[in-house]
Amino acid sequence: MxxxxxxxxxxxxxxxxxxxxxxxxxxxxxxxxxxxxxxxxxxxxxxxxxxxxxxxxxxxxxxxxxxxxxxxxxxxxxxxxxxxxxxxxxxxxxxxxxxxNTDLTGFLRALREDSGYDPESRDVVMLGAGGSARAVGLALLRVGATLGIANRTQSRAEALARSLERYGHVAAIRPFDLGRAVQRASLLVNTTSAGHETHGAGQLPLPHGFLPREMVVDIIYRPVKTPLLVAAEAAGLRTQNGLxxxxxxxxxxxxxxxxxxxxxxxxxxxxxxxx
Ligand SMILES: NC(=O)c1ccc[n+]([C@@H]2O[C@H](COP(=O)([O-])OP(=O)(O)OC[C@H]3O[C@@H](n4cnc5c(N)ncnc54)[C@H](OP(=O)(O)O)[C@@H]3O)[C@@H](O)[C@H]2O)c1
Known part of the structure; x- marks a missing residue:
């Protein structure tokens, strides 16, 4: 052979x-x-x-x-x-x-099989509007989550939300609405590079203290614990990194x-x- x-x-x-x-x-x-x-x-x-x-x-x-x-x-x-x-x-x-595209299915399996968390019908805030955000956003919409998208460059959040509209309930979040949207959400997912060991070391992707009700996922795996995950753990929330x-x-x-x-x-x- x-x-x-x-x-x-x-x-x-x-x-x-x-x-x-x-x-x-x-x-x-x-x-x-x-x-x-x-x-x-x-x-x-x-x-x-x-x-x-x-x-x-x-x-x-x-x-x-x-x-x-x-x-x-x-x-x-x-x-x-x-x-x-x-x-x-x-x-x-x-x-x-x-x-x-196994990023889409891989994200969902990770959430369900590694953390036992089902995002179906949950209110989710996703940070970021780059390549991985599109796969993660689609994965969440396909299981019936309601998705809010926030991004450093607001126009990219709006463009991504528009392009995902036909897959489910999705909207861009305006910067001054972010705190309220995150507090209302069950799940927060970071797909930005903020917190990444080379592209955003030590950074939080949103203002300190903005946390959801149940769980935080950061798809970064270097470092294994980003500042966002440290803050979420300290607040007693469930967390998952990018591994x-x-x-x-x-x-x-x-x-x-x-x-x-x-x-x-x-x-x-x-x-x-x-x-
Ligand atoms: N776990 C996994 O399997 C997996 C898979 C893919 C990617 N990732 C990780 O996901 C992250 C993003 O990857 P990508 O391919 O989506 O990158 P990308 O297409 O370049 O998008 C980067 C995103 O991060 C935002 N951003 C960058 N620096 C920022 C900062 N300092 N503060 C706030 N926002 C910032 C960008 O906002 P603007 O639009 O304003 O520039 C954009 O929304 C990387 O850290 C990567 O390692 C993990």
């Missing part, structure tokens, strides 16, 4: 945790398979994607800056990838390439490639050891 391959297509593959997580999972299931991170330029992308059609390739993960650029190079999109408008996983089936979302988006990709249930605990352990 030939060794199977999966790849990460990224602009700068050096810092990715995905190889550690997927190679641990392949090892746990005794699969003869390797996951490798590749730094790919825009010019190289068509040739690299074409090679994913080969028989010994499961597929790939795709990250910044290629999540949109791969779309014209593959054959099909799942409804999730179509609604998000971005692909983070490619599956090769007999030379045909399908684009998935479960990273694991479950990876697990969804792994399950599609191999057809086998992902060894979630092994993937968590591999990531915790690498962080």
């Amino acid at each position: 030939e060794t199977k391959h999966a790849y990460l297509l990224s602009g700068s593959a050096g810092h990715s945790l995905s190889p550690v997580m997927h190679n641990a999972a392949f090892g746990e299931l005794g699969l003869d398979a390797r996951y490798e991170a590749l730094s790919v330029t825009q010019d190289e992308l068509p040739e690299v994607v074409a090679r994913l059609r080969e028989g010994n390739v499961y597929g790939a993960n795709v990250t910044i800056p290629h999540k949109l650029a791969v779309i014209p190079l593959i054959d099909n999109l799942t409804p999730e990838a179509q609604s998000v408008g971005a692909v983070n996983t490619i599956l090769n089936r007999g030379g045909e390439l399908t684009g998935h 479960p979302m990273l694991v479950y988006q990876g697990a969804e990709a792994f399950e599609r490639w191999t057809g086998q249930p992902a060894p979630i605990e092994v993937m968590f352990r591999a990531l915790r050891g690498a962080l």
